[in-house]
Amino acid sequence: MLTNNQRKYIQSLHQKKFRQQSGAFLVEGAKSVQEVIASDFTIDLLLTTEDFRSQNARLIDSQRIPAEIVSVSELERVTTLESNNAAVAVVKTKENRPLVAGPDEFVLVLDDIRDPGNLGTILRIADWYGIRKLICSETTAEVYNPKVISASKGSFTRVSWWYGNLAGFFAEVNPQRVPVYGAFLDGKDVHGMSFSKGGYLVMGNESNGIGPAVSPYITEKITIPRFGEAESLNVGIATAVIVDNWKRSTK
């Protein structure tokens, strides 16, 4: 049984303001909760149905997760998902620590990606291709948004992120020495390129692309060749295609 205060607290975490105040966010549904338990995130509280608890007893016990058994109807009162018969975890957010690309490391940079579904999809793509770091403009969707967490399908546990000022970041990184690829509609054809193993790939806003503050730091404008008539590709799709081309040219 949840107390009223617990219920209100968990529901408050649907909103960014309260996530930031509390330093906590929600992870929901069987798969995502299993992944977050097995990760290095700290879980404040796990709400779980009896079934999910017993199916995952070893995992939950070995990690000493504070768990509260609830009914499906109680769970559905606090989840943001359309249906959830498994679990909701209240998880501590991580400190916003600066990240840079290590030697021969490829890092994704998001300049003002607004849609939470796109950000979640990009986390999943990064995880598929073995990219471990994501650098986001302050205007990019908040990674702790439940829609991002849900769309990432557990990949948020294997990718690190830093939110900050991209122009300031690149001014320090010295792009003379590390390539900074940027996706534009009029760049070099990715099919003909040989990418550097390490570097940064900047993907821009859904409507406006890479902004004027970041553009000067792009050392190589790149483009997915078009063979038909669609005006553009969704930013998640474009990220996947470019990363796939990067990976096949450097492996």
Added chain:
Amino acid sequence: MLTNNQRKYIQSLHQKKFRQQSGAFLVEGAKSVQEVIASDFTIDLLLTTEDFRSQNARLIDSQRIPAEIVSVSELERVTTLESNNAAVAVVKTKENRPLVAGPDEFVLVLDDIRDPGNLGTILRIADWYGIRKLICSETTAEVYNPKVISASKGSFTRVSWWYGNLAGFFAEVNPQRVPVYGAFLDGKDVHGMSFSKGGYLVMGNESNGIGPAVSPYITEKITIPRFGEAESLNVGIATAVIVDNWKRSTK
């Protein structure tokens, strides 16, 4: 001004049952409506704000589109979009005509893709890469669903589709002579493949992949290589990456 009957009729087209009864569907928002007017679809009725009407006067008049001026608030009563200050078109559905791949033509086949957003994204990808034909299992999301139309960003006007029984279709096509590629998790690495210029690419259901009725007709199982730990990629993402690999190996 819309009559009550007009309003009810348009709202009924939010539902598949009434779209099928009426042989009509909705195209909504400035960009999609401009594209459908310029296409070979037949428009029964265009609801347009004064602004959209005057900005697109030449297009609307040249195509002799029956147009009705409405207020933004009237438009928002009948649209499925969150906001729409431009237009809604009532458009005739097309006959479900069988399609096959022409010589050297590459055709996409969807086996039970359920999510309308995924189907819309796949239409946009097809259009970007110059694929003109889509063959869908009867269980695949309905292309006239407003979410599909909206996610396709106008690309539904440049791609043809046929819904039917895939096993029956492939039994007739004779895959001995035309390659039928199928996306699996344990197939041949697409990075190392040389694709045939023409053929079929089958993409399967979001959770279960390609079903047992269609599997026997796949002549080549293919896979996007994984370098990290995500369990899978979204089907729209996977379609884009495979099509991109096909295109670069055959152009």
